[in-house]
Amino acid sequence: MSDKFAIDSHKMSLHPRRIVQWLEADDDWDKLKKIYPVYVEISPYGGCNHRCTFCGLDYMGYANIGLEFDVLKDALSSMGKNGVKSVMFAGEGEPLLFKDLDLIVEHCTAVGIDTSLTTNFVPLNKKNIERCIENCSWIKVSLNAGTKETYAAIHQTKELDFERVMHNLEYALRYREENNLNCTVGVQMLLLPENKDEAVTLAEKCKALGVDYLVIKPYSQHLSSDTKIYKDIDYAPMLHLEKELNAVSNENFSVVFRANTMKKYIEKKQPYEKCYSTPFFWGYIAADGKVFGCSAYLGREEFCYGNIYENSFEEIWEGHKRRISYNYVKDELDIQNCRVNCRMDEVNRYLWRLKNPEAHDNFI
Numbered sequence: 001m002s003d004k005f006a007i008d009s010h011k012m013s014l015h016p017r018r019i020v021q022w023l024e025a026d027d028d029w030d031k032l033k034k035i036y037p038v039y040v041e042i043s044p045y046g047g048c049n050h051r052c053t054f055c056g057l058d059y060m061g062y063a064n065i066g067l068e069f070d071v072l073k074d075a076l077s078s079m080g081k082n083g084v085k086s087v088m089f090a091g092e093g094e095p096l097l098f099k100d101l102d103l104i105v106e107h108c109t110a111v112g113i114d115t116s117l118t119t120n121f122v123p124l125n126k127k128n129i130e131r132c133i134e135n136c137s138w139i140k141v142s143l144n145a146g147t148k149e150t151y152a153a154i155h156q157t158k159e160l161d162f163e164r165v166m167h168n169l170e171y172a173l174r175y176r177e178e179n180n181l182n183c184t185v186g187v188q189m190l191l192l193p194e195n196k197d198e199a200v201t202l203a204e205k206c207k208a209l210g211v212d213y214l215v216i217k218p219y220s221q222h223l224s225s226d227t228k229i230y231k232d233i234d235y236a237p238m239l240h241l242e243k244e245l246n247a248v249s250n251e252n253f254s255v256v257f258r259a260n261t262m263k264k265y266i267e268k269k270q271p272y273e274k275c276y277s278t279p280f281f282w283g284y285i286a287a288d289g290k291v292f293g294c295s296a297y298l299g300r301e302e303f304c305y306g307n308i309y310e311n312s313f314e315e316i317w318e319g320h321k322r323r324i325s326y327n328y329v330k331d332e333l334d335i336q337n338c339r340v341n342c343r344m345d346e347v348n349r350y351l352w353r354l355k356n357p358e359a360h361d362n363f364i
Contacts (some may be wrong), residue, residue, distance in 0.1 A: 002254040005138075005184075007215055010037075010263055010346035012281065015085075019291045022280060023354065032326065033318040036082045041295060043091020044098035046287035050120055052144070054190055054230055056222030057092040060298065065287050066098050067266035072306055073107055075285065080111030080214055086137070090118035092298070109135045112174035115130065118188070118202040120155065121165045129172050138184040140215070141169060144192070146201030154194055159191055173210045188215045191262075192230065194240055203248040203255050209302070213254045216244060216245065218262045220341045235262040261341055262347065268340050273353035277344035278329050279305070279322050291316050293325055296339040302328045 003009070012019065015038050025031035048055075049066035055349035076087070082083050087108055089095040096119050098104075108115040114137045119139040132139060148162035155161065169185070176183055184247060189199060199216055206214045221231040239262065245255040279293035289309040297303040303325055306316035316322070 002249065003256045004148045004254075005213075005256075007256050008258045010350060012347045012350050014278065018281065019354070021174065022276075022351075029323055029326070032280070035280045036079070036084055036317060037160060038084070038085055038281050039086045039088070040079060040283045041088045041090055041154045042067075042072070042285045043093060043287045044089055044095050044101060044104065046093040047097055048092075048094045048120075049097065049123055049157070050094070050161075052142075053154050053156065053191065053194075053227065054219055055227060056220070056225045057298065058226045059222075060092040060286075061204065062093060063287065067285075067287060067289060068309075069100055069104070071279045071289065072104060072250065075308040075313045076104070076108055077106060077111050080108075082314055082317070085111060086114040086116065088116045088118060091284075091287060095119055096121070096128060102128045102135075105132055105135045110276060116140070116183050121163075121168050122157075122161050123167050124256050126171070129168065130175055132180055133172055133176050133183045133185075134179070136183050138186060139172070141165060142190075143187045143202065144189050146198030146205060146357060148351045149194055150198055154192065166205070169209055169211065177210075184212050186213045186215060187211050188217060190219055191216050191235070191238060191241075192219065193233070199241055200244050200248065203245055207248055207253040208248070211253065214245075214255055214256065215256045216241070217258045218265045218341065220339055223337075223339055224299065233264075236266055238262070254328075264345070265341050270335060270338075270345065270348070272348050273335065273345070274352065275329055275335050275338070275348055276351035276355065278303070279325050281347065283317075293322070293329075294342075294344075296342050302333075305332075 045066040105115050117139045144154045150161040151162040152159040219230045242257040247253050283294045284292040289307045291305045293303045305322040
């Protein structure tokens with residue numbers, strides 16, 4: 001199995017300047033406030049055309065609101081100027097429902113930000129496909145079944161949407177090839193009891209289409225989610241799927257079975273005592289413009305730094321509310337109550353190790 005993009009790990013070690021900046025700042029806020037995130041997730045639109053059974057952000061309400069084009073554009077310009085390196089458009093809704101997302105992606109390229117898109121890939125027109133393929137580093141499609149019947153049940157939508165996604169993938173891959181573009185196109189399946197027997201089927205379909213990779217990932221219970229039906233899911237009986245899925249991989253198509261993450265979900269404990277990622281190395285902009293330091297705590301004031309409708313991203317990131325959040329995370333947050341396998345878990349393991357050296361570390 002090939003995981004050349006380190007999907008089941010982390011890439012924080014590839015940003016040594018940011019790490020050195022953080023280590024040397026120690027507890028000096030005047031220095032810490034200047035540490036901008038490497039990566040920011042943005043929810044350009046709150047509404048969604050699906051109601052997936054596993055949706056972690058269902059509590060946000062799927063409000064049909066979108067960020068104002070010029071406000072988002074200005075925020076991205078500020079982010080690019082201050083060293084933000086990448087943005088993923090995803091969030092609490094379906095990003096392709098945001099009007100002119102393709103133009104926003106194009107603007108990211110202009111200000112030096114790498115872009116990506118996580119989408120159900122249903123509400124797509126050719127213009128959007130083409131400009132996103134031209135500008136995105138990668139596009140990942142959430143496709144959580146190998147058959148239209150199971151897909152419709154899990155995504156809580158029409159069976160026709162399954163065929164629509166397959167058609168859109170086919171067109172996107174053909175456009176990429178015809179124009180010699182470099183955008184990586186992947187598919188992601190959240191492993192559930194309902195779809196576990198279709199993982200190989202989906203892998204074979206993705207391979208036949210010419211998709212670059214398929215990620216098989218575990219569920220993680222969101223702290224505030226209304227959905228609780230998968231909170232006690234047991235991945236131990238499903239780990240055998242890795243061998244079957246590896247057999248589908250070849251030099252052009254890989255299945256990334258996130259066994260490392262699944263095993264951590266089984267253990268349900270962190271080997272670190274503090275969250276060092278928040279509020280430094282990543283961020284989140286919600287569909288209402290609020291800027292958060294952690295997607296596991298969306299809606300919590302302790303993790304909200306401001307709103308891009310009221311201040312520039314630079315003012316928000318270096319502002320007083322982020323300093324308050326930093327002190328809260330440092331002094332009060334009990335990470336034992338955090339989401340298991342949060343987005344920054346692997347990064348936190350790495351940062352904790354840097355802050356807590358062990359014997360023989362200097363014998364490189």
